[in-house]
Amino acid sequence: MRMDTKFGWKLQRLAKKLWFRAALYALAGLLTALFSVFFSPALPPFVSAKIGADAVDNILTILASSMLTVTTFSLSIMVTAFGAATNNGTPRAAALVAEDPTTQNVLATFLGSFLFSLVGIIALSAGAYGEEGRAVLFVVTLGVIAIIVAAILRWVDHLSVLGRVGDTIDRVERSAGHALEERRRYPSLDALPASAHDLFAPVDAIMIHAPDIGYLQHVDVAALDGIGEKFGTRVHVLAIPGVYCDPSRAVAWIAKAGNHGADEAEMTAAIASAFTIGAMRSFEQDPRFGLSVLSEIASRALSPAVNDPGTAIDVIGRLTRLFWLFRTLSEEERPGKPRFQHVTAPTLSLVDLFEDAFDPIARDGAGHFEIQIRLQKTFKSLSGIDAEMAAEAKVQSRRALAWAERSIAVDDHLARLRDAARQIEALGAGAER
The missing domain is CATH 1.25.40 (Serine Threonine Protein Phosphatase 5, Tetratricopeptide repeat)
Structure with missing residues (x-):
């Protein structure tokens, strides 16, 4: 997945957060429980008589109590895996364990199932379901149970490797491989390769300094290209992701000549905002x-x-x-013409x-x-x-x-x-x- 824009990069990082996936599954559980209320009028009355829908109350109660316990237990296992990754590998690798999609999917399934059960119990107690609605809820509950069983089986198999040093090394290698492959295809972040002249700004150049202190995590090359095109200039990037920056360090420069004129302050601020700086390095562009x-x-x-x-x-x-x-x-992988012609960047x-x-x-x-x-x-x-x-x-x-x-x-x-x-x-x- 390309991460040319800051928005796309932040969206990708957001999707890796545990709470993001858990929130989606919880919302799905909530909507699934409410689905039975609105779908029940479409169900023929005789169907509810043939389905043992009376048992749905007990099933939901069991699900609610068990899913809360399983979720808490799984979270403790995940925390233990973080510690193992830190102690057996390096603290820098723990972030990759936290982003493990299997772990996140399993925990999100448990949390979504708990919320589904909780909403179902509340709706039943409030009399929101008729006989047909209880039948629909019963069928949906059976589907949720099937999903839970599949998640538990996958989780049990996954626990055999989670947090172990071999698993941690695998994760780091994959992340490094993805970043290297992206840089192999786009050596200069899909901008023009910086020449020796581009890396040394003339004395009258406009220097853009780092907006914060920390590691450069991402460069929004697409935004820089738009700025260069708008102001009729070329942005010369001096710092690539992984570099430690502070306000005294120039991360880019532009030539003094051009038609920027009175918009110089606006332009330099826009260029500086294209550089994302954080307390820690990230794997994606580094x-x-x-x-x-x-x-x-x-x-x-x-x-x-x-x-x-x-x-x-x-x-x-x-x-x-x-x-x-x-x-x-x-031959198919060799870099073609850079997409961003108003930006130069080092390799x-x-x-x-x-x-x-x-x-x-x-x-x-x-x-x-x-x-x-x-x-x-x-x-x-x-x-x-x-x-x-x-x-x-x-x-x-x-x-x-x-x-x-x-x-x-x-x-x-x-x-x-x-x-x-x-x-x-x-x-x-x-x-x-």
């Missing part, structure tokens, strides 16, 4: 964040308190897959991506031979993508080897690592930093 979170999970696994090199090796394998995903494009720095992903693992796994040899194999694999990747892989290979030489005392292990690093150095040429 691929580096996903890589950093994966690296954090690996670092925690390598800590003496956890001592789980296997998880770190698993993370390295996933990082390898993500880099291949990011740098390999089919992701491959140096930053490598450092976010591998530097912490190389540092914290310096004394683990199995980690270091896996890193060297990864760098060799990534060297086969293209010359730019090969050049950065060589830099990372040397850096990881330097960490290993300071911590590994076994000569045979060091010899194997040095041999692996030499093989990477001997691979295809590329401009080196």
Whole structure:
């Protein structure tokens, strides 16, 4: 799903909130209970005599009490899963567990069923249902019970993985993969790629500074393009999502010349409002964040308190897959002409991506031979993508080897690592930093 506009991005984030889905299901439960009142006149009188509708009172009472208990119990399980994701992975990954659609659907089903039962009991007590209405309510209640049973079966199966470190890593990898795939298709957020000239504003340029303090979460490129078209100028974006901003930092600039004139204040305010800044980084437009979170999970696994090199090796394998995903494009996936012609924006720095992903693992796994040899194999694999990747892989290979030489005392292990690093150095040429 594209998130060019701030409204679309905020709507997508709103849809991931637990209360949003629960509110929709609760509203559906309320409407379903009231449906029986208005639909009952269309039901032939003899139908109610053939359906055991008298039992609906007891069924609704049982549903109301049991669904409240199950909802409370499920919420406690969800909170425990948040804690497990934080303790076994990283606090940055807990947000993805909270956005789990299966958990949200199950909890919303339980809450909606509770409200359905509650409204049904109240309506029955008020005499809102006739005999036909009770028959309709009975049939609808059977349908709600079927939905509840399906939700419970799905929930029981889901609990076997919720909050576990493997499940947390899967979620982070998927989020990072989606962000990288979006950036692969639109390297400059579907704007014109910023040249070296675009990244350095002239002395007479109009600078637009960050409107708040925090991490840049989203850039409304569509709004910036509309502003540029309206005022006959081009907006040069300097900061992309993931950058930490404060009011002293320029996030964009525009040329002084142009027909903005007296509307300059209005224009700069509109440009600044296109940059959304928050207290925490978000996964959607910030691929580096996903890589950093994966690296954090690996670092925690390598800590003496956890001592789980296997998880770190698993993370390295996933990082390898993500880099291949990011740098390999089919002909159909190659970026076309940027849609927003009045905006320039920087592309992701491959140096930053490598450092976010591998530097912490190389540092914290310096004394683990199995980690270091896996890193060297990864760098060799990534060297086969293209010359730019090969050049950065060589830099990372040397850096990881330097960490290993300071911590590994076994000569045979060091010899194997040095041999692996030499093989990477001997691979295809590329401009080196």
